[in-house]
Amino acid sequence: MHPDEELRRLHWRAHHRGTREADMMIGGFFDAHAARWSQLERAWFTALLDEQDVDIMAWAIGTAVPPERFAGAAMTALQKLDYLKVAR
Structure with a gap:
């Protein structure tokens, strides 16, 4: 698959x-980080997307330990939550 298509x-x-909520968290993480991902990091994110949203x-947010x-x-970058854009 071509990288842009992926x-x-x-x-x-x-x-x-x-x-x-899941769209904001998972989509926001993608928007903030995907441009710099290696193929290995893309594979990690692809596998993550196969998991249930409640688990992710x-x-x-730290209420469960990731596998x-x-x-x-x-995962550490996902847990920072600094990529979420929240109106205040």
Whole structure:
């Protein structure tokens, strides 16, 4: 798959999760980080998108421990939540 096509597919999957909260969190993470991802990081995100939104969100906000396969720098970046744009 061409890298641009892969990014478009990941963008759509990240922004169309089923709930507004998941769209904002997972889509916001994609928007903030995807441009710099290596192929390995894209594969990590692709695998993450196969997980349930409630699990991803629990891992991100720290109410559940992510599985070892998702541990590392990318999960740490997801957990920072500094990529979310919230109106104040």
